[in-house]
Amino acid sequence: MNPTDEQTAAADTFRAGDHLALQAGAGTGRTTTLALLAQTTERHGRYLVYNRAIATDARTRFPGNITCKTAHAMAYAAVGHRYTRRLGAPRRPAWQTGHALGLTKPIRIGSRDVSQRALANAALRTVARFCHTADTAIVRPHVPRLRGLEDNGLHTQLADHIVPFARKAWTDLQHFDDGAVRFDHDHYLKIWALTQPRIESDFLLLDEAQDTNPVVEQVFLAQREHAQLVMVGDSAQAIYHWRGAKDVMTGFDGVAMALSQSFRFGPTYIYTTKLTAEQSNGAFGFVEASVPPGGGPAPHVHVHTDETLYLVSGELEFLDGDREFTARTGDLVFCPRGNTHRFTNTGLHPAKLVFMYTPGGAEGLFVEGGDEPRPGVQVQPWGPERIDGRMLGLLAKYDTGLPEAP
Numbered sequence: 497m498n499p500t501d502e503q504t505a506a507a508d509t510f511r512a513g514d515h516l517a518l519q520a521g522a523g524t525g526r527t528t529t530l531a532l533l534a535q536t537t538e539r540h541g542r543y544l545v546y547n548r549a550i551a552t553d554a555r556t557r558f559p560g561n562i563t564c565k566t567a568h569a570m571a572y573a574a575v576g577h578r579y580t581r582r583l584g585a586p587r588r589p590a591w592q593t594g595h596a597l598g599l600t601k602p603i604r605i606g607s608r609d610v611s612q613r614a615l616a617n618a619a620l621r622t623v624a625r626f627c628h629t630a631d632t633a634i635v636r637p638h639v640p641r642l643r644g645l646e647d648n649g650l651h652t653q654l655a656d657h658i659v660p661f662a663r664k665a666w667t668d669l670q671h672f673d674d675g676a677v678r679f680d681h682d683h684y685l686k687i688w689a690l691t692q693p694r695i696e697s698d699f700l701l702l703d704e705a706q707d708t709n710p711v712v713e714q715v716f717l718a719q720r721e722h723a724q725l726v727m728v729g730d731s732a733q734a735i736y737h738w739r740g741a742k743d744v745m746t747g748f749d750g751v752a753m754a755l756s757q758s759f760r761f762g763p764t765y766i767y768t769t770k771l772t773a774e775q776s777n778g779a780f781g782f783v784e785a786s787v788p789p790g791g792g793p794a795p796h797v798h799v800h801t802d803e804t805l806y807l808v809s810g811e812l813e814f815l816d817g818d819r820e821f822t823a824r825t826g827d828l829v830f831c832p833r834g835n836t837h838r839f840t841n842t843g844l845h846p847a848k849l850v851f852m853y854t855p856g857g858a859e860g861l862f863v864e865g866g867d868e869p870r871p872g873v874q875v876q877p878w879g880p881e882r883i884d885g886r887m888l889g890l891l892a893k894y895d896t897g898l899p900e901a902p
Contacts, residue, residue: 502755503529507536510699510726515750517705518728524755526728527554530701533726534562539698544570544716546704547842549811554703562701567712568681574693576684578672585678590617596676597661597668605653608644615658618642620677621818622662623669627686628820630714634662640818643834686711695719704790705729705745707840713744725750730790769863773856780852781859787812787847792840797897801858803831803851805839810847812839836899861894 499507503525509516510533520526527550534541543564545551554564568576576583594600594616602611618640626638636655639662645654668675669683689711702708702716706729719725729745771782787810795815805828812823817835822842831837841847853859865887891898 499529499532500755502753503532506753506755507533509751509753510724511536513724515720515724515748516726517745517748517750517752518726518755519745519752520728520730520755526730526755527557527703529755530703530726530728531557531559534558534701537561537699541699541701542695542697543701543703544712545702546707546709546712547813549842549844550703553844563697567709567715568685570693570695571685571688572681575688575691576681579679579684581673582671582675582679583681587678590620593665593676593678594619594661597664599661603657605645605657606647606650608650610642610645610654614642615661618654619658619661619665622658623665623677624682625818626662626666627682628709628711630689630710632690634659634666638662685709689715692718695723697723699724699726702727703729708744717744720749728755767862767866769859770850771856772859772863773853776856778855778857780854781856782850782852783859783862784850785848787839787841787849789841789844789846793838795836795838795899796891797836797899798831798833798853798858798895799897800833800855801895802833802854803837803858804854805829805831805849805851808848808850810841810845810849811843812847812849813842814839858894858896861890861896864894865890 506516506518506529518526518529520529530543531554534543538561541562543551543554543558543562544567545554545564546566548566548569551564551566551569558564591613594612597616597619599612599616599619602609603615604610621640622634622638625640626634629638631638636652636659639651639655639658641651642654645651665677668677669679670687693715695715697719700716700719700723702725705727708716708727708729716725716727725748727745727748766786768784769781770784771780773779773781776782792812805823807823807825807827807829809825811825814821814823814829814837816829816831816837823829823839829839
């Protein structure tokens with residue numbers, strides 16, 4: 497396939513040695529363009545991406561002078577292998593871990609009694625939130641806001657109690673062989689990032705940059721003094737930032753270019769409403785969905801509606817409250833009302849899922865606000881320009897809120 501004029505211009509900029517940020521819409525050949533850049537040089541480079549399946553696929557597409565890895569793989573090679581004995585340890589209830597850390601009693605904050613179980617869970621979530629930031633120490637903002645303690649003064653009291661235990665948990669995680677806290681992959685990624693690693697490479701290629709974890713972003717940007725940095729992504733897929741992430745694409749200090757010609761054919765976003773609240777006497781709404789690779793909704797929240805999703809095929813990365821996890825074929829995910837949630841297709845093929853709203857009603861957003869598919873016409877993913885006054889009104893009408901960026 498002959499490169500487009502935009503791809504050729506990007507290759508010329510890359511050969512000139514400039515740092516480069518490529519805004520690339522859906523289906524514009526982001527990974528293909530990065531492979532094209534790599535083929536124009538004999539210098540040694542590294543291709544970085546979050547998803548392991550994409551990194552594995554990239555190894556078949558990039559020339560031999562490019563090392564294709566996830567950031568977690570790099571962190572594991574550097575420090576993570578030292579914690580092999582702790583990885584994959586059996587799960588244990590948060591309250592048991594809390595007891596091991598010294599969190600043994602409930603406390604009263606304002607008019608609410610906060611149980612030992614809730615305190616232990618908050619301490620572990622604090623560590624998880626810290627691991628998703630570029631911060632160097634656990635501080636008050638990492639403590640999650642608990643229901644009934646949203647007031648700043650009450651949250652400060654909670655944070656003052658939780659932070660010492662969260663720091664104790666983080667100290668526990670530094671031990672190679674054993675500890676009270678279950679060790680996972682995000683822990684060694686954060687430990688690696690805190691060492692301020694130098695990645696020996698002539699250039700770095702960062703794919704899916706719009707959803708880069710702040711920890712990886714910090715490591716990536718720190719290499720700019722000795723390596724050429726190239727990032728590619730689609731800021732339209734990160735309208736509302738999650739887990740404290742900022743849009744690294746927009747603020748990047750480098751030449752900004754764009755890829756706009758789409759090569760994508762076949763399945764795209766298709767949401768089919770199978771049963772409405774009106775048809776079920778208000779009990780529930782039922783929707784069937786097909787989500788392309790890289791696709792998924794912006795973070796959103798339902799105040800009065802629970803959402804249950806069943807993954808028929810594929811792989812989706814979920815955010816549910818402060819919890820991030822990967823769902824695979826056959827998995828069922830319950831997102832209770834009040835939890836900010838989103839999902840992203842991190843696989844290489846379209847994901848099929850069905851989801852149910854209880855009580856029904858939220859599915860009306862697709863009926864009233866969606867695009868009617870037309871044969872032979874490619875449906876384009878929505879960008880921020882679609883979130884206009886009318887759509888905001890429909891979101892509010894159908895109990896779907898978009899949280900403000902932090």
